[in-house]
Amino acid sequence: MTHPDGTSGHNYRPEADAARRACQRAEDRDAITWAHTLRLRFWTVMAETDTAKLRVALEDLAAVCTAWTTDIDSRTGGGAR
Numbered sequence: 001m002t003h004p005d006g007t008s009g010h011n012y013r014p015e016a017d018a019a020r021r022a023c024q025r026a027e028d029r030d031a032i033t034w035a036h037t038l039r040l041r042f043w044t045v046m047a048e049t050d051t052a053k054l055r056v057a058l059e060d061l062a063a064v065c066t067a068w069t070t071d072i073d074s075r076t077g078g079g080a081r
Helices: 009-028 034-047 051-076
Strands: none
Touching: 009 034, 034 051
């Protein structure tokens, strides 16, 4: 079964731009969090309409999720399941 991507630069570019600005502000204050990064990657995915770029953006989003869970495990001894 396949589904349409449902992405849209027109509908989601403002959220992607806002997430990018929020990340930049947080980085400027040395206060970046995983939530900032995940939000940016998510809205980047939602705003992408080129299939090849969408695939890369989805892989980036998945990598952030993996890195975040790895970081949680490193802080909790892997027992936060």
